[in-house]
Amino acid sequence: MRNEATTAQGSQPPVSAATRPAPFRAGTRLWIGVIAVSTAVSAAAILIGTHKFQMGPAAIVLLPILWAVLIGSAIGIQKWKPVGGRARAVSAHLMDVSIVFFLAGLGTGIGPSLTKFADIGPAILLQEVGHVVGTVILALPVAVALGMGRAAVGATWSIDRESYLAFAIQRFGVRSPEYRGVFSVWVLGSVFGAVFISILAGLLGGLDFFDPRALAMGLGLGSASMMLGGVGALSILYPEAAGEIMALAALSNLVTNIVGFYAGVFIALPLCQRLYRMWSRLFGRDDLGRRVGKVRAEGGDGAGVQSVDIHGIETDPAVVRTPTTWIIAFAAAGGGGLLLNALGTGSFRALDVVGVLVLLALAAVSLVLAKLVPAVPSSIWVLALATIASASFMPTGAFVASAAQNINVLYAGLPMIALIGMSLGRDIKALRSLSWKVVVVGLMTLTASFVAAAAIAEAALHL
Template identity: 60%
Template structure:
């Protein structure tokens, strides 16, 4: 392979560190083994730590294995005694990509058998997407403008800014644009803390008994597998009798979001955000750099020209890890490891180990492999969308072999099968810790508000339809 640089704009945004390591490499057996063993041990410790509720009046904070897993993983990722190398994080990212798609496959097996039950709340599934699209723009954008984020407010609030939005903003606005910096900031915070934040928020709202748990489940279709996993885990603990329905509704909602959410965001919420930004900027008397203006339109306090760059995410602080060379043997190791982790963690969490369960996890691995294969040939549809659709169809009542698939998978607990992905997510924090230090309090507040607005607005609209 040629050593000639093929850096993309995102690679260039990663700064000098991106060029210090080879772009592609083949992991050693030691690198595979250490990442598999460490992440499995972290998840086992998280399961053994159990579930605990901290009452807060009528609400409660739910501490559960999902939270323990990401926290333990984060400690491993940021510790400096034996710091993780870029190559180790790259290996963990490969395992993360496979294990989180396999988690979505497990969720999909809950959707298929329940399709007939969802006909009565079909409109709620569609309408909640309106909440995801416009909740952030309507609720979070004015706060971002008022706090002085300037045009970065548009990027920070037009969606919850997952990977597809990040790629679009990079191509449309460029790495040096304030809109891209806003998108990147929310993407970074969501990647690191999104699952924890949504799990805590879902637990609080669920314990307050304000929303129908089905509405909250629909609100969790944010387009992020890890955020959905965190929220589903919290709601399943609060409403154990409705856990299968909560999982199924969240997965179905997430499928709808992945199918239409990006396009709705690009063609609806982004143009709306750009228009509303002008209105709020005039109302709050802010310029495009976030500075206050007097009645004549002049900045009230002159600031150094470099300050806008310091007040939004400095993308040069993000370390660009090398990438694993994805050969057939690499895929085989990643899938075998994810299946083995799924079997082990499910048996540890459910205290049950049967041949049916092992077969069920292998089936989930097969659906995951097929999803990656389809995504390779139809790259416009990501593997997360493919796997939810495949698992739903495989277990739908009208599919001839659905009863067989259900027989093998119905005893699997999706939250345990996919727990490895959450620990791996935390372990990657070491890559982003320097970038997180460059964030200021404004973007943190706006990011949390963006996540909250999307979730709560979608749940509120779903609640309205369910109760009509």
């Protein structure tokens, strides 16, 4: 439930009472239209499917999640029948449920593997420090120097995969510079991440400086496609160790999926925000990325910069949220999830209905907890609850894991991605303003995360 506290209103542009659109009650036709279009976009993305293009040792992998955001974005920015502010307001309400539903599915996939921590060595655990520190220490100053403004925080506090994108929507709001930084790097990573990491892994592997096991552990970036791209390159260089490379990379990716999100939220993000203020003063940049000379420290915090760059972003009205609208949003997430999961996996079990109901229940509890404890957003609550509920050592573990086993969240959660794309019309000017800077910073973020993690794993292997 994205309330005032969890959307970080301070990071959004102030809107006067005279210009703020009045809240409205969305009609049935508008709800049906938004739900139908997002579901259709998701179904089209699944039908287009996954396509892999080999480029020597590297490979470009195009997944349904990419098609969903591209098709959704095309709808969001087209001028023939524009997606208006009211439709985007309905989309925002639907996303509140779709996001936590998606994260609940991720959590139930992590919980059954928690016991594997008993067999994880210090090298795999310590490499996570590289993912947390590498991006913030190495990429952030470059982003600030290039003039990305507060979008630099979103672009460099992590490698910005799906769970971070979901968190950014709730923590900062979709009108914030931080969110646009996250979204831009997410798109960049989705399109070019796998091929870039595979090329980088091949280059580093060919130098014979790193132990291939350290490089394999560095591939635990939280992205399956990037991990597989890197594994493919390393397996060609070290065919005799291909099995071990795959196992270590997968285990490292598991650690990142379990630990990395929390480390990113509670360690990397606060660190990034603090360092951003320091680098902004040193480089003489304001929150818009403009050169202003030395920023005058007002109030002892360098708060001389008060303005927020919204680059012509429209201010959408707020839809009036009632018990009925929440029921519609939950029904859309659950029904759409079942339909798309069946379409994507090619199978449907009666138990899948139970699985979706379990995920929706976890989502509902998390939204309530976020309302009661505003300091902790629902994205944190749901991932924690779903992971614990599906853990093998919990009484509920076997039931929850079995019920959700056939639910592929990358299919069931596609409407969230489609809705994000459909709302792009509001942000297109801001994204254009980042231009080539995002490419430079995004690739540096991926590089810093991989190399720093591999370096720490290398040191831990030789302790």
